[in-house]
Amino acid sequence: MQKIYNPNRSTWSEILKRPTQTLEDIESTVLDVFNQVNINGNNAITQFTEKFDKVLLDSMLVSEEEIDDAKQLVSKELKEAIILAKSNIEAFHAAQKTERVSIETVNGVNCWQEKRPIQKVGLYIPGGTAPLFSTILMLAVPANIAGCKEIVLCSPPDKEGKINPAILYTANLCGVTKIFKVGGIQAIAGMTFGTETIPQVYKIFGPGNQFVTVAKQLATKFGVAIDMPAGPSELLVVADDTANASFVASDLLSQAEHGKDSQVILVSTSKKLIEEVESEVTKQCAVLPRKEIAQAAIANSKLIYVEKDTQALELINEYGPEHFIVCVADQDFYVDNIVNAGSVFIGNYTPESAGDYASGTNHTLPTNGYAKQYSGVNLDSFMKSMTFQKISEEGIKSIGNAIEIMAEAEGLQAHKNAVTLRLNSLNS
Template identity: 75%
Template sequence: MKKINKPQKEDWDTLLKRPTQTVGDIEGQVSTIFREVKQDGDAALAKYTYKFDNVLVDGLQVTQQEIRDATNLVSADLKKAIGVAKGNIEKFHRAQLTAKVAVETMEGVSCWQEKRPIQKIGLYIPGGTAPLFSTTLMLAVPAIIAGCKEIVLCSPPNTEGKIHPAILFTANLCGITRIYKVGGIQAIAAMTFGTESVPMVYKIFGPGNQYVTVAKQIATKYGVAIDMPAGPSELLVMADDTAEASFVASDLLSQAEHGTDSQVVLVSTSKKLIDEVSEQIALQIEELPRKDIAKKAIANSKLIYVENDNTAVALINEYAPEHYIVCVKNEDFYLDNVANAGSVFVGNYTPESAGDYASGTNHTLPTNGYAKQYSGVNLDSYMKNITFQKISKKGIQQIGKTIELMAEAEGLQAHKNAVTLRLKSLEKK
């Protein structure tokens, strides 16, 4: 990791850049695949699944027999762990349910708001080098709690034409049965347009690589909503001399092993801690099965020394990390001043891994600085707020003159007439 000492503010923009390609770099390829999927449907999916996943899939939809076979391949211990995680995720997301909001804004004028689930949603579950069955929990559990009627799940097949057993077991545990063996750009396109096999959805959820992230953004051009831009994983740790260097190093490496385009950052007011963390990373990385991936990510990562807490907070909010760990003595100051972050982990004994798997919060979070304007996935991500109103005879008499004056001032006579006619009808009674 590159060490940076007291960076000047005018250099922050360059310093904090992610090692990712821009939408412009990828958009051409994504648009080409989208056009083919829209035109050729399943045939295009088969073509690109062979090109990118090196497999010819015989039937895109996962069968019940495949789900049963997969279930038998998952160990009892892992099934139990998934069950514990599912319970915690359910507790946290069910607590986010809210009641109808109702108010009488003036006598006879009643307004209320109710939530309704998005009817058709698509879940994208990354496969590849790290099949994220945990993401299945994160996306499926709140979808079920919200009451979404149609839930489609897409995940890339392996070279045998199968989806990882733990993903299938977890999806089935959550009640998801419409599962399709298709990944990458072509999966997002399939859920955007619909094909002979894969249904079209109204909103797409799920993280992915840079290509999936851009594909989701392109999907919005065709009227499909997305949860957020959620690309390569990233982590920023803020630590001082009260932090345990080995813990910090392990957290940084936990994100570095996600992919070669991941990025991790340590910000610290302690040069001593930075040196200790650097040493620990060198030691721990050699023990990782995915050390080759982690080393490439670490090469894009940084150890940043700053002189004081105020500078640290400003730098961190400018970076807007997906995952943000706070291990400092002055904990409350940092928590009170969090403005931009996807999810925050507090203290020496709160590893980011807890949020990735089992504590209950959602791990589908905005990356690449999008935490400045996006929230992570939550129950409301699957809901729409619909407003209602009802005005009584007394109510239209109370509010009518206000509406007439405003409509006339805007030059919208028909708007005024809609009220005037009602008021005059009440005058006759």
């Protein structure tokens, strides 16, 4: 990890740069896949699955038999862990329900807002080197609480044409309506346009690599909404001498093992802690099964020393981390003043992996600095706010003249007429 001491503010943008490819490196590939899927549907999906996932499928739709088989392959202990996590996630997201907001703005003018579910949603679940069945909990659970009618899931198959049993078990447990063995760009394209087999959806959720992230962004050009531009995982820890160096190192490595393009950063007011954490990272990384991946991510990562908490906070808000761990004596300073972070983990006994799995919060979060303007996935992500208004005779008299004046000032005579006709009918 690169150690940086008291960086000048003018260098922050360079120091905090993510290890991602530029859009130009990826967009042409994504656009080609989208065009092919739009034109050729299932045939294109099958061809790209063979090209990228190295398997030729007879059917991309997961059968009931495959789901039943998967249930038998998941251990009792894992099932119990998944059920516990599901319960906590349900509790936290159900608590986010809000009642109808209603007000009479003036006599006779009643306005209210209600939330309605998005009818058709698509969930993308990475498979690859780490089958993220936990992401199904984070997406399908709130989708069901919201009342989404159709929940479509896509996940890449392995070279035998199968999806990890834990993914199938969790998807079935959480009420997913259809599961497809499709990954990568072609999965996002399939849910964007719809094919002979894959339904078109209204909004796509889920993390992925840089190609999936760009594919989701491209989907918005074809009338499909997305949760956020969620790309490679990242973590920033702020820590001082009160932190446990081995805990901090384990948190950094927990994100580094996600992928070679992940990034982890430690910001500290203690040079001693930085040295201890660096040593712990080396020691712990050496015994990880995903050591090669973690080492590649660590190479993109930073250990940054600053003298004051105020400097640290300013730098952290500039970065806008996906995950932010606070392990300092003055926790309140950071908790009260952080404005750009996807999810915050407070104290030595709050590992980021708790949020990834079972604390109840959602782990689908904005990366690449998008925490400055995006929220993580929550119950409202699966809903739309609709406004209503009902105006009585008294109400139109109260606001009618103001509407006429404003419409005329904008040169919109038909708008004015829609009010004038009503007012005249009441005066006749």
